[in-house]
Amino acid sequence: MSKRLTKAQFQYIEDELRHYHETKNELEELRSNVITGSIFREYKDDNIGGSSGGGVSNPVERQATILEMDKQINRMSKVVSAITDVLSRISENDKTMIQLRYWSNHKHTWEYIAIQSFMDRATAIRHRDIIIKEIAKQTGFKI
Numbered sequence: 001m002s003k004r005l006t007k008a009q010f011q012y013i014e015d016e017l018r019h020y021h022e023t024k025n026e027l028e029e030l031r032s033n034v035i036t037g038s039i040f041r042e043y044k045d046d047n048i049g050g051s052s053g054g055g056v057s058n059p060v061e062r063q064a065t066i067l068e069m070d071k072q073i074n075r076m077s078k079v080v081s082a083i084t085d086v087l088s089r090i091s092e093n094d095k096t097m098i099q100l101r102y103w104s105n106h107k108h109t110w111e112y113i114a115i116q117s118f119m120d121r122a123t124a125i126r127h128r129d130i131i132i133k134e135i136a137k138q139t140g141f142k143i
Helices: 007-018 020-036 059-089 092-102 110-116 121-138
Strands: none
Touching: 007 020, 007 059, 007 092, 007 121, 020 059, 059 121, 092 110, 092 121, 110 121
């Protein structure tokens, strides 16, 4: 028996899909910051001779920051990977539907999206539901 996503879970996955490109860019930036260690060098100390620098100097705080960033990177990585995988396996019509629904600057109606995607309105919504459900499965939701 298949468990359905709650409305909140469905909306969460839609938001992740909507912000996919931003999340992907942010993930690359976070990974780069961790690799270069620049998270601890964000503030340049212009105060010559006075106080300590603006970075994290306490080893415990530094470790906590790294662990928190690691959790954030893992979550973002899982989401980006799931969306990338699902997008690589869907049809061009479904990709058009996702583009118009989630990545367009305009709020298109389902009727418009369906016409542009060469499908019926109900079919477009059904395909969207399948895509959202597959992303949810890959990100760890139990459905």
